[in-house]
Amino acid sequence: xxxxxxxxxxxxxxxxxxxxxxxxxxxxxxxxxxxxxxxxxxxxxxxxxxxxxxxxxxxxxxxxxxxxxxxxxxxxxxxxxxxxxxxxxxxxxxxxxxxxxxxxxxxxxxxxxxxxxxxxxxxxxxxxxxxxxxxxxxxxxxxxxxxxxxxxxxxxxxxxxxxxxxxxxxxxxxxxxxxxxxxxxxxxxxxxxxx
Numbered sequence: 001x002x003x004x005x006x007x008x009x010x011x012x013x014x015x016x017x018x019x020x021x022x023x024x025x026x027x028x029x030x031x032x033x034x035x036x037x038x039x040x041x042x043x044x045x046x047x048x049x050x051x052x053x054x055x056x057x058x059x060x061x062x063x064x065x066x067x068x069x070x071x072x073x074x075x076x077x078x079x080x081x082x083x084x085x086x087x088x089x090x091x092x093x094x095x096x097x098x099x100x101x102x103x104x105x106x107x108x109x110x111x112x113x114x115x116x117x118x119x120x121x122x123x124x125x126x127x128x129x130x131x132x133x134x135x136x137x138x139x140x141x142x143x144x145x146x147x148x149x150x151x152x153x154x155x156x157x158x159x160x161x162x163x164x165x166x167x168x169x170x171x172x173x174x175x176x177x178x179x180x181x182x183x184x185x186x187x188x189x190x191x192x193x194x195x
Contacts, residue, residue, distance in 0.1 A: 023071070026071075027071050031067060031070055031071070036063060036066065036067045036070065037063070039066075039070060039123065039124040039125065040063060040066050040124075042121070042124040043066065043117075043124050044056075046117060046121075046124075047092070047114075050110075050113065050117075051094055051098055051100070051101050051104050051110065052094050052095035052097060052098040052101075052104065053092050053093070053094050053104070054093060054094070054095060055092070055093040056091065056092055056093070057091060057092075057093060058091065061091060062088065062091040062092065065084060065087050065088045065091060066088060068084055069081075069084050069085065069088060069118065069123075070123050070124075072084065073123065076115065076118055076119065076123075077115060077119065082111065082115065085111050085114050085115055085118075086106070086111055088114070089104070089105060089106070089107075089110060089111055089114060090105050090106065092105065093105075099146050101113075145160075148160050
């Protein structure tokens, strides 16, 4: 009898927590803020490498949208859920100079690419995101070829391998590489080693 009295308040507390937790009721589990932040960081790193994204206007709103998308899981591809992807896409600021995804905040091709990345990475659960490597595909990639052409026009002795080295080691985005100050720094320090 005493054991029942001891367990009953704990059960009532658990029941109360479940009743007050909408996420647990809706999805059967909850994502911690730490988990959402960890996955968003992977998403943000990928997005900055893929586009000219450079700022999030409202961190809280964007993370809430991202969290809702994570809860969609394998339902993310359904038509009505694509609106959530577009909402996430619009909550991010991009440079207007994006060659691959013009008007990136509303670009359907970018929406499709984001969807594809969510599916391929299992909602950014994977351990690492693979960055570009030097192979035949990269030489034909418009972004890297565009960077290469612009930097060559600026008089830099640079190769696509150098561009990939900068992106992988220094974690530069294509947008940062287009920056004129970057070109000056590269000219002055191109002889330095990776470390």
